[in-house]
Amino acid sequence: xxxxxxxxxxxxxxxxxxxxxxxxxxxxxxxxxxxxxxxxxxxxxxxxxxxxxxxxxxxxxxxxxxxxxxxxxxxxxxxxxxxxxxxxxxxxxxxxxxxxxxxxxxxxxxxxxxxxxxxxxxxxxxxxxxxx
Amino acid sequence: xxxxxxxxxxxxxxxxxxxxxxxxxxxxxxxxxxxxxxxxxxxxxxxxxxxxxxxxxxxxxxxxxxxxxxxxxxxxxxxxxxxxxxxxxxxxxxxxxxxxxxxxxxxxxxxxxxxxxxxxxxxxxxxxxxxxxxxxxxxxxxxxxxxxxxxxxxxxxxxxxxxxxxxxxxxxxxxxxxxxxxxxxxxxxxxxxxxxxxxxxxxxxxxxxxxxxxxxxxxxxxxxxxxxxxxxxxxxxxxxxxxxxxxxxxxxxxxxxxxxxxxxxxxxxxxxxxxxxxxxxxxxxxxxxxxxxxxxxxxxxxxxxxxxxxxxxxxxxxxxxxxxxxxxxxxxxxxxxxxxxxxxxxxxxxxxxxxxxxxxxxxxxxxxxxxxxxxxxxxxxxxxxxxxxxxxxxxxxxxxxxxxxxxxxxxxxxxxxxxxxxxxxxxxxxxxxxxxxxxxxxxxxxxxxxxxxxxxxxxxxxxxxxxxxxxxxxxxxxxxxxxxxxxxxxxxxxxxxxxxxxxxxxxxxxxxxxxxxxxxxxxxxxxxxxxxxxxxxxxxxxxxxxxxxxxxxxxxxxxxxxxxxxxxxxxxxxxxxxxxxxxxxxxxxxxxxxxxxxxxxxxxxxxxxxxxxxxxxxxxxxxxxxxxxxxxxxxxxxxx
Ligand code: HEM
Ligand SMILES: [Cu+2]
Numbered sequence: 225x226x227x228x229x230x231x232x233x234x235x236x237x238x239x240x241x242x243x244x245x246x247x248x249x250x251x252x253x254x255x256x257x258x259x260x261x262x263x264x265x266x267x268x269x270x271x272x273x274x275x276x277x278x279x280x281x282x283x284x285x286x287x288x289x290x291x292x293x294x295x296x297x298x299x300x301x302x303x304x305x306x307x308x309x310x311x312x313x314x315x316x317x318x319x320x321x322x323x324x325x326x327x328x329x330x331x332x333x334x335x336x337x338x339x340x341x342x343x344x345x346x347x348x349x350x351x352x353x354x355x356x
Numbered sequence: 357x358x359x360x361x362x363x364x365x366x367x368x369x370x371x372x373x374x375x376x377x378x379x380x381x382x383x384x385x386x387x388x389x390x391x392x393x394x395x396x397x398x399x400x401x402x403x404x405x406x407x408x409x410x411x412x413x414x415x416x417x418x419x420x421x422x423x424x425x426x427x428x429x430x431x432x433x434x435x436x437x438x439x440x441x442x443x444x445x446x447x448x449x450x451x452x453x454x455x456x457x458x459x460x461x462x463x464x465x466x467x468x469x470x471x472x473x474x475x476x477x478x479x480x481x482x483x484x485x486x487x488x489x490x491x492x493x494x495x496x497x498x499x500x501x502x503x504x505x506x507x508x509x510x511x512x513x514x515x516x517x518x519x520x521x522x523x524x525x526x527x528x529x530x531x532x533x534x535x536x537x538x539x540x541x542x543x544x545x546x547x548x549x550x551x552x553x554x555x556x557x558x559x560x561x562x563x564x565x566x567x568x569x570x571x572x573x574x575x576x577x578x579x580x581x582x583x584x585x586x587x588x589x590x591x592x593x594x595x596x597x598x599x600x601x602x603x604x605x606x607x608x609x610x611x612x613x614x615x616x617x618x619x620x621x622x623x624x625x626x627x628x629x630x631x632x633x634x635x636x637x638x639x640x641x642x643x644x645x646x647x648x649x650x651x652x653x654x655x656x657x658x659x660x661x662x663x664x665x666x667x668x669x670x671x672x673x674x675x676x677x678x679x680x681x682x683x684x685x686x687x688x689x690x691x692x693x694x695x696x697x698x699x700x701x702x703x704x705x706x707x708x709x710x711x712x713x714x715x716x717x718x719x720x721x722x723x724x725x726x727x728x729x730x731x732x733x734x735x736x737x738x739x740x741x742x743x744x745x746x747x748x749x750x751x752x753x754x755x756x757x758x759x760x761x762x763x764x765x766x767x768x769x770x771x772x773x774x775x776x777x778x779x780x781x782x783x784x785x786x787x788x789x790x791x792x793x794x795x796x797x798x799x800x801x802x803x804x805x806x807x808x809x810x811x812x813x814x815x816x817x818x819x820x821x822x823x824x825x826x827x828x829x830x831x832x833x834x835x836x837x838x839x840x841x842x843x844x845x846x847x848x849x850x851x852x853x854x855x856x857x858x859x860x861x862x863x864x865x866x867x868x869x870x871x872x873x874x875x876x877x878x879x880x881x882x883x884x885x886x887x888x889x890x891x892x893x894x895x896x897x898x899x900x901x902x903x904x905x906x907x908x909x910x911x912x913x914x915x916x917x918x919x920x921x922x923x924x925x926x927x928x929x930x931x932x933x934x935x936x937x938x939x940x941x942x943x944x945x946x947x948x949x950x951x952x953x954x955x956x957x958x959x960x961x962x963x964x965x966x967x968x969x970x971x972x973x974x975x976x977x978x979x980x981x982x983x984x985x986x987x988x989x990x991x992x993x994x995x996x
Binding site for chain 2: 250253254256257260261264265268284318319321322324325326328329332333336337339340341343344346347348351352353354355356
């Protein structure tokens, strides 16, 4: 195959969706960390237990649950992308090979980030917001 | 195994290429060269010298601590010793050394003729040399930083640290940061735009992935450190109060900023080393590293997660438990990608045919030590354990297992592995094996006992200790180990010098390895590859089609390289590479005087030098007259 020509199959999996599949988990974990940690540390440091009327713990919970859902969605997307691309893995087509790599990396990475969000989030069941 | 991958040297195109890339040896070309191989070798030699000086600092400390109530150095001197040892090892040795490897190897591994920005590359080296010299000269002048390598405020702020010592720290690291940052950007652009045609992301060597991951971490982490140091300098010199709580500042701010940089920095140091291990194993196991996609995954996720763990350095500062737990989760699970790499290497060895050469020995030594360092690291991720042993010798033991075991062992593996490529000479095998065993035994004798003295309560950063606490034998053992270790390292250096002076000429591919640097001569010609390789697999040198493409392809004429697309490595067209120039050296020299002016409080000098830097940069950036083809703006065979 002419390597400069984009195969239609590759184009289907090559767009923004593939990037979401590869990096969605990482991005949602970043958002989670900043929202959950920053809210907790800053609110407690300034002696508040509510934030604009919401309890701090509620805000932190949202900062755990929403990103976890996005990471799960990215995981599902990566799985779909992987099913589409893995079939072509043996061919000498740089494009499909590259898309398959991104899909596998996304699959594993999203699982990992989802696990991190959940593992940190579980502590909501144990600690109150500003316990030291 | 010899493969004919280079086209015949006598072809007229090749002669013309030799002419276009030739540099006459002279002082001028020594200062003006932009060849990534020369710059890479310089980085390695300079960082090696800095390693030796920081190592001497360590030996002095160990000698002082060999027995209780020793009086070899004063407390003030000891403060400077551990601070300069730590700061130099981290900033002036580890990262620049790996940048040296990267400089030499990344262009070769991706089949390019140079780094993407050769002049910036030269500039980065000169800045590194300047920053390192300033910091070490301060030590000989008795005014070296003395607030520990992480320089916590308020101790390092006024009025607790008068004198120039911490100004050297803040300015020296800011100056160095210029070099590290542009080096990182250069690696990223080189890896994204200069790969040989056909090298899609799934065919990029793991060492290159590691350098790119490292560079992304540098680009995101270093600004935090630069900001912190700029604020520290302002606090100290101009009376601002960023870190002063009595005037509305915040002293934990320093810790946050420092560790937002500092933890990724652990991986900035270790990740290139992981890449080296993944490069060394295939040649000695006769097969590619197992589970390539998972290895890529590990590098990418480590680079990301390393930014979400910094608060584990602050588990003893009294923040809310809930906020700790998010960092605890990331700190614990970041071991999974590291574990994946360990298992992939073990699988590679199990399923390969092992040849136990010297580089292989160091790679195995690395795995042993790194597992131990990782194990104690997981222990710290438990907040309660961390609070018990923080600031004890247990921590010193842990981070030397990670930093020495995890970075220096792979580094030495890399030195032996690529020495034939760097110098064109083979090393003496027996000498290398001796060096390995001395380093391995010396290392463990030095640092294992520190776990024990730490658990027995010995705090770090003490210049001496009373007898009768049960610490004496462990300290003596550690000191003996340090001398054995030093002997091993001297043998390594001897082996390198011996190879350069008397070693037999090295073949192009002495290990029968798989990546493109072995497809060219040892050492490579200034243009690296006469024919730009067309890559058909992850192991181009092992793969018939890629080899054939290199042997029969057209020579790319002129002082040019090829640009390709970021993801798939599609050929985009040739680009004219910059000629050598004195401007990078001049700009770095100007910057050095800016730093010295600020350090000495001679602000007129700083301003004058800044102006000179500005003029130099303007001259540097002034657009030359080039056709679109020469400048690489026009693309081959495609509408613009
Ligand atoms: C060459 C063998 C080495 C020996 C014998 C050695 C020994 C020591 C000793 C005795 C200390 C002081 C402990 C204290 O008083 O608290 C220390 C601190 C330290 N070392 Fe090493 N070291 C070696 C190599 C390295 C390497 C290769 C690195 C990093 C790449 C490194 C990084 C550090 C750091 C960051 C500190 C902490 C400094 C501080 O407390 O501010 N060392 N080392
Ligand atoms: Cu850390």
